Amino acid sequence: MNPAANLVLVGPMGAGKTTLGRALAARLGLRLQDVDSAVEQEAGASVTELFAREGEAGFRAREKAMLARLLKGEGVLIATGGGAVLDADNRQAMRARAFVVYLPVDVATQLVRLTGDGSRPLLARPDREQVLHDLATARSPLYREVADLVFDTHGLAADTAANRLVDRL
Ligand code: S3P
Numbered sequence: 001m002n003p004a005a006n007l008v009l010v011g012p013m014g015a016g017k018t019t020l021g022r023a024l025a026a027r028l029g030l031r032l033q034d035v036d037s038a039v040e041q042e043a044g045a046s047v048t049e050l051f052a053r054e055g056e057a058g059f060r061a062r063e064k065a066m067l068a069r070l071l072k073g074e075g076v077l078i079a080t081g082g083g084a085v086l087d088a089d090n091r092q093a094m095r096a097r098a099f100v101v102y103l104p105v106d107v108a109t110q111l112v113r114l115t116g117d118g119s120r121p122l123l124a125r126p127d128r129e130q131v132l133h134d135l136a137t138a139r140s141p142l143y144r145e146v147a148d149l150v151f152d153t154h155g156l157a158a159d160t161a162a163n164r165l166v167d168r169l
Pocket of ligand 1: 017
């Protein structure tokens with residue numbers, strides 16, 4: 001990986017993008033920017049509030065603008081939201097401006113990690129497991145399309161995963 005390049009983490013909700021991002025940032029000397037958090041800060045509203053107020057389309061427009069802005073930097077480590085790969089311009093911008101790492105995760109692990117979490121509007125319904133399967137079917141090819149590296153963290157603590165990932169960059 002080019003030292004001036006950006007690093008982008010993609011993958012589904014509960015894949016550990018933010019957790020691994022924190023562990024990586026320290027090791028690589030990069031600034032971690034979480035797209036969801038940056039959107040929330042700029043809007044002064046949570047992702048859930050933005051979905052309710054502006055619809056998913058409104059959130060996606062904010063997400064797209066924020067991702068484009070963050071990708072203009074250099075040496076930025078970006079944790080994306082799980083749906084950032086849906087937009088073809090986003091995928092093209094990530095590929096052009098960053099080394100992209102896809103963190104796959106299985107639905108059983110997602111369910112454990114996301115149980116009790118009320119911050120994901122797409123999962124605010126009783127059939128969460130089915131939703132996660134459907135999202136995986138629709139999005140896995142997009143994560144693969146955009147990724148320079150597929151990195152499986154299954155069973156690894158964040159620190160261990162970060163050490164191993166650094167060796168592969
Ligand atoms: C979404 C994932 C969330 C957040 C929003 C939509 C998605 O981010 O952007 O709730 O479409 O998968 P995380 O992947 O960080 O949970």
